[in-house]
Amino acid sequence: xxxxxxxxxxxxxxxxxxxxxxxxxxxxxxxxxxxxxxxxxxxxxxxxxxxxxxxxxxxxxxxxxxxxxxxxxxxxxxxxxxxxxxxxxxxxxxxxxxxxxxxxxxxxxxxxxxxxxxxxxxxxxxxxxxxxxxxxxxxxxxxxxxxxxxxxxxxxxxxxxxxxxxxxxxxxxxxxxxxxxxxxxxxxxxxxxxxxxxxxxxxxxxxxxxxxxxxxxxxxxxxxxxxxxxxxxxxxxxxxxxxxxxxxxxxxxxxxxxxxxxxxxxxxxxxxxxxxxxxxxxxxxxxxxxxxxxxxxxxxxxxxxxxxxxxxxxxxxxxxxxxxxxxxxxxxxxxxxxxxxxxxxxxxxxxxxxxxxxxxxxxxxxxxxxxxxxxxxxxxxxxxxxxxxxxxxxxxxxxxxxxxxxxxxxxxxxxxxxxxxxxxxxxxxxxxxxxxxxxxxxxxxxxxxxxxxxxxxxxxxxxxxxxxxxxxxxxxxx
Numbered sequence: 513x514x515x516x517x518x519x520x521x522x523x524x525x526x527x528x529x530x531x532x533x534x535x536x537x538x539x540x541x542x543x544x545x546x547x548x549x550x551x552x553x554x555x556x557x558x559x560x561x562x563x564x565x566x567x568x569x570x571x572x573x574x575x576x577x578x579x580x581x582x583x584x585x586x587x588x589x590x591x592x593x594x595x596x597x598x599x600x601x602x603x604x605x606x607x608x609x610x611x612x613x614x615x616x617x618x619x620x621x622x623x624x625x626x627x628x629x630x631x632x633x634x635x636x637x638x639x640x641x642x643x644x645x646x647x648x649x650x651x652x653x654x655x656x657x658x659x660x661x662x663x664x665x666x667x668x669x670x671x672x673x674x675x676x677x678x679x680x681x682x683x684x685x686x687x688x689x690x691x692x693x694x695x696x697x698x699x700x701x702x703x704x705x706x707x708x709x710x711x712x713x714x715x716x717x718x719x720x721x722x723x724x725x726x727x728x729x730x731x732x733x734x735x736x737x738x739x740x741x742x743x744x745x746x747x748x749x750x751x752x753x754x755x756x757x758x759x760x761x762x763x764x765x766x767x768x769x770x771x772x773x774x775x776x777x778x779x780x781x782x783x784x785x786x787x788x789x790x791x792x793x794x795x796x797x798x799x800x801x802x803x804x805x806x807x808x809x810x811x812x813x814x815x816x817x818x819x820x821x822x823x824x825x826x827x828x829x830x831x832x833x834x835x836x837x838x839x840x841x842x843x844x845x846x847x848x849x850x851x852x853x854x855x856x857x858x859x860x861x862x863x864x865x866x867x868x869x870x871x872x873x874x875x876x877x878x879x880x881x882x883x884x885x886x887x888x889x890x891x892x893x894x895x896x897x898x899x900x901x902x903x904x905x906x907x908x909x910x911x912x913x914x915x916x917x918x919x920x921x922x923x924x925x926x927x928x929x930x931x932x933x934x935x936x937x938x939x940x941x942x943x944x945x946x947x948x949x950x951x952x953x954x955x956x957x958x959x960x961x962x963x964x965x966x967x968x969x970x971x972x973x974x975x976x977x978x979x980x981x982x983x984x985x986x987x988x989x990x
Contacts, residue, residue: 536661537827538820541668541813544888572973573693575788576966580781581696584769588692589685591770598684605670605677612670615663618655624648626843647846650837650853657832662824669817672810679807686803688768690974694967695764700783701963702758707782708959709751712952716744719948723941736941743945747952787906787965801977802895808888815881822874829861895975902972909965916958923951 573585589595626647658664723740726732766776834856838846845851863870930947933939 536664536820537823538661538665539816541816543809544812544885570978572978573689573970576693576785576969578696578785580778581693584692584696584765585689587769588688592688592768593770594684594688594768595681598681602674602677602681605674609667609670609674613667615656616658616667618653621652621654623650623652645841645843646839647841647843648837648839648853649846650835650839653832653834653836655832657830659830660824660827662821662827662829665817665820665824669814669821672814672817676807676810676814679803679810682803683807686974686978690970692765692768693970695761695768697783697963697966697970699758699761699765699778700781701959701966702754702761703780704783704959704963705956706751706754706758706780708952708955709747709754712747713744713751716740716747716948719944720744722935731937732941739941739945743948783962783966785966787962787969802975803977805888805891805895805977808884808891812881812884812888815877815884818877819874819881822870822877825863825870825873831859831861833857833859898975899972902968902975905968906965906972909961909968913958913961913965916954916961919954920951920958923947923954927951 571582571585573581624647626645628643628645630643656663720737720740720743723732723737727734727737762776762778763773765778766773769776834854836852836854838848838851839853840846840848840851927944927947927950930939930943934941934944
């Protein structure tokens, strides 16, 4: 007798220990390690920073010091359909995580029923009533004993998937912010080009008037007049084409803001900002800053946990079920002590033969893990490449802008000298046309390069996963 009692107590202690300290089948997660360079190749002329995990990424576009851009970014964050869709996907992932976590807790349900029935005479006992009432009210308990950790692995996978969705949301937000800024500065670059060509139209009109006067006085010939007319019409046509392109950028901005293109308009404004000098940081910090890298890492964690779920399917599923309630033929007697009912007992499910289904599922989950791990490594490589590309663009465009500044000064001098020589009758009008075209091409190239510098700065911010807390001040162009 004493031995049986000791055996029963030992069994209960073992069950409690399994419940509290039960192992979780499958591999424990270890974050993947990526071999990253100590510094960016294209950052030789850049200051290396050492930001912490909590470096704010907030309103990074404010580094450009453009109130109009600030307003557009705020509107996009409030009403963008892209962001709303990403938030809905995040809400779904969080809900799924809560659903999976619910399996960690006992499931308690209540059910009640009341029936009134009549029994045929051939089937009822002598003297028994033909009409009978039956009422019951019962609480049902069902709880899976997570001895092997299968349920915990399911919750772990759902948590990691929700983390990936949260990072995806941040990726969409960063992409939206960058697209707004890119399209805005592309539009402003077209404004600068249009302003340059409109000023050029006035100059070409003045040149045409001068040639017309010389033609009327017999100094210029008809060829020179036709050349001047051609140049004026050509610049007017290019100006019209630029207005069309500007309208397309304006329409793109409208869509990003969730507005109808026909109801959205931005007035032309000068582009007088200096591209900011950003601090790129160390390659390893991409693992902390870029949301797409974070999302890829969380998907590796989720895939790792699902391997444990697949392994747990090989082990027995033990559930504890029970019920407690009351049953009576009279509704008023349900509360009587003698009418109580209850039941308690475990259930066991053990897969014996599944035709290889469980093994195939484990292999599938292992393959999914390998795929997500390779995808993570590819994401890291792409992240580093994007930063290198952006650093290269910023560096090269700065050199290009300096060279175009010298070319623009020389082109303006050549155009001025050729105009004087033509008025003095020393050269043909063809030389004037050539030098004016060179001047215009050079000045447009300078404007486009300036726009490219702004866009490269935005691409660098995006590649780095967001802005920095200590940007250098913005100064107007000289």
